[in-house]
Structures are given as structure tokens and as C-alpha cells.
Amino acid sequence: MAQAQWWQRGIFYQVYPRSFQDTNDDGIGDLDGIRVRLDYLVGLGIDAVWISPIFPSPMADFGYDVADYRGIDPMFGDFSAFDRLIEEAHARRLKIVLDFVPNHTSDQHPWFVESRASRDNPRRDWYIWRDPAPDGGPPNNWMSNFGGPAWTHDPASGQYYYHAFLTQQPDLNWRNPQVRAAMHDVLRFWMARGVDGFRVDVIWHLMKDADFRDNPPNPEYGPGDPDIRRFLQTHSTDQPDVHSIIAELRGVIDEYDDRVLIGEIYLPIDRLVTYYGENLGGAHLPFNFQLIHAGWSAPRLAELIAEYDAALPEGGWPNWVLGNHDQSRIASRIGARRSRVAAMLLLTLRGTPTMYYGDEIGMENVPIATEDAQDPWEKNEPGLGLGRDPQRTPMQWDTSPNAGFTNGRPWLPLAADSATRNVAVQLEQPASLLGLYRELIALRRAHPVLHAGTYRKITALGDVLVFLRESAEECVLVALNLAGTAQDEIPLPPGTYGRVLLSTGRDREERVEGHLSLRPHEGVIVALDARS
Numbered sequence: 059m060a061q062a063q064w065w066q067r068g069i070f071y072q073v074y075p076r077s078f079q080d081t082n083d084d085g086i087g088d089l090d091g092i093r094v095r096l097d098y099l100v101g102l103g104i105d106a107v108w109i110s111p112i113f114p115s116p117m118a119d120f121g122y123d124v125a126d127y128r129g130i131d132p133m134f135g136d137f138s139a140f141d142r143l144i145e146e147a148h149a150r151r152l153k154i155v156l157d158f159v160p161n162h163t164s165d166q167h168p169w170f171v172e173s174r175a176s177r178d179n180p181r182r183d184w185y186i187w188r189d190p191a192p193d194g195g196p197p198n199n200w201m202s203n204f205g206g207p208a209w210t211h212d213p214a215s216g217q218y219y220y221h222a223f224l225t226q227q228p229d230l231n232w233r234n235p236q237v238r239a240a241m242h243d244v245l246r247f248w249m250a251r252g253v254d255g256f257r258v259d260v261i262w263h264l265m266k267d268a269d270f271r272d273n274p275p276n277p278e279y280g281p282g283d284p285d286i287r288r289f290l291q292t293h294s295t296d297q298p299d300v301h302s303i304i305a306e307l308r309g310v311i312d313e314y315d316d317r318v319l320i321g322e323i324y325l326p327i328d329r330l331v332t333y334y335g336e337n338l339g340g341a342h343l344p345f346n347f348q349l350i351h352a353g354w355s356a357p358r359l360a361e362l363i364a365e366y367d368a369a370l371p372e373g374g375w376p377n378w379v380l381g382n383h384d385q386s387r388i389a390s391r392i393g394a395r396r397s398r399v400a401a402m403l404l405l406t407l408r409g410t411p412t413m414y415y416g417d418e419i420g421m422e423n424v425p426i427a428t429e430d431a432q433d434p435w436e437k438n439e440p441g442l443g444l445g446r447d448p449q450r451t452p453m454q455w456d457t458s459p460n461a462g463f464t465n466g467r468p469w470l471p472l473a474a475d476s477a478t479r480n481v482a483v484q485l486e487q488p489a490s491l492l493g494l495y496r497e498l499i500a501l502r503r504a505h506p507v508l509h510a511g512t513y514r515k516i517t518a519l520g521d522v523l524v525f526l527r528e529s530a531e532e533c534v535l536v537a538l539n540l541a542g543t544a545q546d547e548i549p550l551p552p553g554t555y556g557r558v559l560l561s562t563g564r565d566r567e568e569r570v571e572g573h574l575s576l577r578p579h580e581g582v583i584v585a586l587d588a589r590s
């Protein structure tokens with residue numbers, strides 16, 4: 059392939075800034091905290107840091123309710139801290155990617171304050187205002203992702219405004235060219251400041267049905283499901299005209315060299331891949347969350363890898379995500395032992411991997427009592443297990459109080475095992491999960507076939523997944539045992555000879571000839587001999 063771009067070769071690492079490192083003892087992480095941990099990230103081997111929102115915000119949704127797109131919330135620092143972070147990251151060849159939250163603002167954003175001031179305010183049409191239904195209720199049946207109707211009545215003007223998320227997160231009207239132009243300028247503002255790209259929040263939400271038709275009922279909705287599942291999102295998301303909006307965003311990104319546009323998209327594969335855009339003029343990387351929802355069995359994983367590969371448009375670059383701040387942690391989803399195999403899978407699949415902070419040390423969901431919940435979703439729909447606090451707890455750095463995260467009172471509690479499960483401890487143990495991640499990342503760097511080579515399934519039977527990564531220069535075989543039982547003498551294709559480069563146990567280096575045995579929950583990477 060042509061010389062790969064940095065976002066194709068590299069590995070992304072998501073930092074949830076509230077929880078990474080506090081430097082001013084307020085119990086909340088900050089920009090200086092990210093900066094002082096850059097050398098850790100360099101040692102880990104990642105290439106780009108995506109930072110969840112740092113903009114001024116009332117924090118109703120912890121920064122995903124932006125009150126000023128061109129500022130920094132004092133909680134996280136100021137522009138001098140930001141510029142220093144960019145400078146020190148770039149000096150270490152690390153890229154910095156920001157979260158861009160264009161679908162909605164905070165209700166405290168001056169645009170919304172003006173918009174709600176009166177029906178004839180010039181900014182009225184910057185948001186989505188509708189008259190009540192004939193019975194005085196909401197204009198249609200659309201539900202909020204965080205529970206309840208997606209429309210809030212504004213008594214002063216007698217109209218409802220639309221919010222796909224919280225009442226405090228009114229949706230912008232992307233059909234309005236002034237909104238688009240203002241948001242394009244926001245992207246330029248940050249790129250001029252040195253930002254290397256954006257992860258675009260809920261990009262598939264940007265356009266809504268022009269006629270605001272009711273969504274159809276979801277036949278699979280059942281008791282215990284969140285409100286958002288009552289109806290299919292047929293008319294409220296993933297509208298055909300969203301792609302021209304994204305193409306415009308991409309046009310702005312392309313005004314600057316070497317920047318990346320990543321889209322957050324929760325859709326089935328066939329819909330997801332449309333977000334590469336016509337002639338690949340959409341998102342460079344529409345986030346692929348298949349591994350987050352996948353059943354952890356070899357046939358299932360093989361099936362979704364094949365389905366994704368086949369669905370990619372010509373030239374569309376794949377990517378894989380194991381976790382993020384909205385999802386249960388991988389170690390909790392599949393168990394600590396299997397998460398070593400998951401790490402090997404993530405880092406040996408074709409395409410760009412994205413890691414979530416703390417997953418590299420096996421951080422687990424931390425139980426948060428209902429009365430201590432911070433996440434608005436948990437507060438709105440309590441007890442359904444929807445809360446996202448458990449996967450947002452502070453990073454576990456060392457054995458000092460609060461695991462080195464803060465000298466103050468942490469905004470969320472540390473995990474009970476933080477004194478033993480932390481970076482400092484795992485750096486001392488080559489066989490630790492962190493040791494494995496570091497080695498996997500180093501291998502991926504040393505063997506370009508791992509990011510760029512073709513993928514070919516060999517075996518996906520029972521609990522064993524075996525695949526080949528091939529390029530003109532090298533060929534690597536990956537064999538993963540997803541089960542807690544040993545797998546003896548797994549047959550490999552005729553003529554398969556090679557050498558174990560890495561085992562998830564970090565204790566194997568033997569030659570492989572024709573077959574391979576795997577211990578419980580073991581994965582291996584085998585460099586195959588060059589064929590004569």
C-alpha cells in the first residue's frame with residue numbers, strides 16, 4: 059500500500075481527563091496531569107491521545123454539554139496548560155486529538171440562551187424548536203437517550219426544543235448554514251492551535267428527519283430496557299443527508315495537513331461503513347464498536363471480522379475499539395484472564411486500534427452505589443445498570459494514597475484493588491497485562507504486517523481463533539484460545555513453520571511446525587518462515 063498515514067499506522071489511546079491525573083488536588087484530573095504522564099504513554103508505545111471534552115461546561119454530562127467551543131474549563135486548566143500539553147506531546151511525536159461535540163450544546167451556551175429568549179431571536183433557528191402536538195404534548199414520539207421524552211417545553215415561548223440527550227443538551231440545527239459555518243470555524247480554531255484531529259461525538263445524530271415523523275415502535279423493547287429502546291431511531295438518526303454535512307466537516311479538516319476525523323457511530327456494520335463517505339470523503343475512521351458488543355466466541359468473532367472486512371469500501375481503513383467511557387470495561391465484560399487474549403486480538407487485527415485508559419492494566423468496573431451516582435443517565439433511569447461511572451474511575455498509577463491519582467478527594471472512588479493493580483506494580487512485572495500491552499505494541503511497530511497486512515482466517519472452531527496476517531515481506535500467524543481449557547495440537551495449514559514471537563504468558567519462544575498447542579486463555583503470535 060502507499061505510505062500509510064499516522065492514523066493508519068498508529069494506536070489511539072483515550073484519556074478521560076477527569077480521571078487520568080490530578081495536579082491541583084481538587085480530586086479531578088486536568089491538562090497538566092495528562093502532560094506529566096506523557097512519558098508513560100510514550101513508554102506504552104501509543105501514537106495519539108484522544109482527550110474527552112475539556113471545554114467550559116456546566117458538566118451536566120461531564121463535558122459533553124459544551125458552553126463555549128473555544129475555551130478550556132478552568133477545572134482542566136487554561137490555554138497555557140493546553141499549549142504546553144500540545145508542545146510537549148508533539149516533542150515526543152504524540153498526536154493530540156480532541157473531542158468535538160457538534161450535535162448539541164449546553165443549555166448554558168450563549169447561543170441557546172439567545173435562542174430561547176424569544177421566537178424571533180436571530181438564533182432561534184440555531185436549535186430545533188417545534189410547536190406542541192395538537193394535545194399540547196411533545197411534537198413527536200422521539201425519546202431521549204438518557205430517558206424520558208426528547209422534547210422539553212419552554213413555557214415562555216410555548217414551543218418545545220429537541221434534545222437527543224439531556225434537557226440541558228439542546229440539539230443544534232445543522233440544517234442552518236450559520237450553525238455549520240460557526241462549527242467549521244471551531245474546528246479551524248483548534249487545528250490552528252496544533253490539534254491533530256477530532257473524535258466527533260454522536261456524528262450519526264447530526265441530521266434529523268426534516269418532517270420529524272414519529273419513530274416506529276421497537277418490537278424487541280422489553281421491561282428493564284432504557285427508554286431509548288422503546289422506538290427504533292429510524293427518523294431521529296442516520297439520515298441520508300448527514301453525509302453531506304460530514305463531507306463539509308472533512309473539507310475543513312483537509313484544509314490542514316495530516317489531521318484526522320474520527321466519528322462516533324453506533325450502527326450495524328452495513329450502515330456504519332457508509333460513514334467513510336462517498337469517495338472516502340467522510341470520516342477517516344468511523345469508530346468500529348463491534349468488539350464491544352460481540353459475544354466472545356471464536357465463530358462469532360471470525361464472523362464479525364469477515365463481515366466488517368467485506369463491508370469496507372475500497373480503500374476504507376479499518377479500526378477496532380475495545381472500550382470507552384460509555385461502555386463496561388473489557389476486563390469486566392469478559393473477565394481478567396480473557397482480557398489478555400483480547401489485547402492480543404485488538405493489536406493484531408488489521409486497522410487502527412483504540413485503547414481506553416486503564417484497560418492496559420486491567421482496570422475493572424468499580425461498583426458505585428446508586429446514591430453516589432454521578433452519571434446523569436444513572437440518575438435519570440436508576441437501577442437498570444446503565445450508569446457509566448464504574449468505567450470512569452481514576453487511573454491507578456502507584457501504591458500511594460488514591461493510587462497516585464490525586465492528593466485530594468477523588469471525584470469517583472478508586473478501585474478496591476488499586477494498591478496492587480497499578481502501573482508502578484505492573485511495570486516491575488514483565489508478565490503483567492501492562493507488560494503484555496507494551497510488548498504487543500512494540501511488536502506491532504516492528505512488524506508492519508500487523509497493522510497493514512491482509513487478514514485471512516484459518517480456524518474459528520469452538521474456542522480457537524487462528525488467522526494469518528500477510529504482506530509481500532512477512533507473514534504472521536495469530537492463534538487465540540478464548541477458553542479456560544487447553545487446546546492441544548491445533549492443526550495449522552500445511553507448510554506452516556515459524557517461531558513464536560510472543561505468547562500472552564510472555565514465556566514461549568519455541569519453533570512451530572505444523573501444529574500448535576495453547577494453554578487456557580493463551581494467545582500466541584508466530585512469525586512464519588519466509589517461503590522459498
Ligand code: GLC
Pocket residue numbers: 119122123159223259260322383384
Ligand atoms: C456520546 C458520548 C457520551 C455522551 C453522549 C452525549 O455518546 O460518548 O459520553 O454522554 O455522546 O454527548
